[in-house]
Amino acid sequence: MLDSEIGTAITINDxxxxxxxxxxxxxxxxxxxxxxxxxTRDILEPDFDSNxxxxxxxxVFSRSTYTLSGLASGAWFTTALDTPFFYNGSGNxxxxxxxxxxxxxxxxxxFNWNTDVGRSMFSSPAGSxxxxxxxxxxxxxxxxxxxxxxTFARIKIMFAK
Amino acid sequence: xxxxxxxxxxxxxxxxxxVEIGFDQGASSTPFCGG
Numbered sequence: 001m002l003d004s005e006i007g008t009a010i011t012i013n014d015x016x017x018x019x020x021x022x023x024x025x026x027x028x029x030x031x032x033x034x035x036x037x038x039x040t041r042d043i044l045e046p047d048f049d050s051n052x053x054x055x056x057x058x059x060v061f062s063r064s065t066y067t068l069s070g071l072a073s074g075a076w077f078t079t080a081l082d083t084p085f086f087y088n089g090s091g092n093x094x095x096x097x098x099x100x101x102x103x104x105x106x107x108x109x110x111f112n113w114n115t116d117v118g119r120s121m122f123s124s125p126a127g128s129x130x131x132x133x134x135x136x137x138x139x140x141x142x143x144x145x146x147x148x149x150x151t152f153a154r155i156k157i158m159f160a161k
Numbered sequence: 162x163x164x165x166x167x168x169x170x171x172x173x174x175x176x177x178x179x180v181e182i183g184f185d186q187g188a189s190s191t192p193f194c195g196g
Contacts, residue, residue, distance in 0.1 A: 001182055010178045020188035107190035113183040122191060138183035145178035 001093040002042060006141065009089035012036070012060075014078050014142030021073040023109040027102055032066035035059055035096040036085040042092065043117050046129040051094060051121075060085050066099070068108055076140065084143070093141075098126060111138040 015034070019025070037056035044051050060081045071077050087093055118132030 005182050006180050008178055008180065010180060018185065020185075022188060023190055109188040109190045111183075111185040111187070112189045113186040124191075135187060135189060136183060137189070138185055139181075141180040141182070143178055143180075 001095070001136075001141070003090060003092055006087065006089070006093060008145055010087050010141060010143045010145055012081065012085045012087055012141045012143040014080050014140075015095070016076045016078050016140035016142055017110045018076050018138050019071045019073055020109040020111045024106040025071045025073070025108070026067075026069040027106040027108045028065055028067040029063075029099040029102050030065055031098075031100040032061075032063045033059060033098050034061035034079065034081070035094075035098075036087075037094045037096070038091040039094045040091065042119075044119060044121050044132060046121065046132065048096065048121060048123070048128060048130060053091065056094075057096070058085060059083070071108060078142065087141075100126070112136060113138055 035057050037058055038053040039051045040053060041051055049057070060083045061079060062082060068077065112135040114134050115136050116134055118134060119136050120133040121130035122133055123130035
């Protein structure tokens with residue numbers, strides 16, 4: 001996600017995906033993990049980890065089995081992160097998803113959009129490199145902004161003047 | 162009190178920062194990825 005698209009600092013608590021009207025309303029994934037971090041690139045390189053700003057790769061969600069069920073077509077569904085990720089509003093955001101298998105072989109489809117450039121990478125079986133893709137999920141970063149407790153005092157003072 | 166309420170209102174409006182990116186164009190089946 002480009003910083004110009006996000007447009008704000010945000011503590012990301014949830015990732016929301018929009019189920020497309022095809023495939024199944026349920027599935028499960030083994031060793032499912034989501035990492036987040038920063039990248040300086042607008043177009044990703046095939047080596048997955050080379051895209052990260054060094055030291056920024058952070059595990060935010062992990063399940064030995066991640067099960068989805070009862071997903072309504074055309075509706076948003078939520079992955080609530082185990083560890084909220086603070087995005088500071090500067091630099092592009094990387095969202096990195098890995099899983100080892102989908103035991104039941106069922107596919108949940110989500111809506112995506114064409115960015116016209118390689119802004120996502122995919123590899124199956126998982127490797128250190130992937131193939132560039134132009135399609136990125138339509139998604140919502142659910143969270144709160146970066147207000148700190150002292151902000152309230154600042155605003156109050158501003159109004160008092 | 163007015164000032165206090167205004168400040169509170171600003172804060173409550175700013176506290177939620179959901180960011181929607183993209184739109185419904187195609188569909189993909191890998192876990193929520195492109196491709």
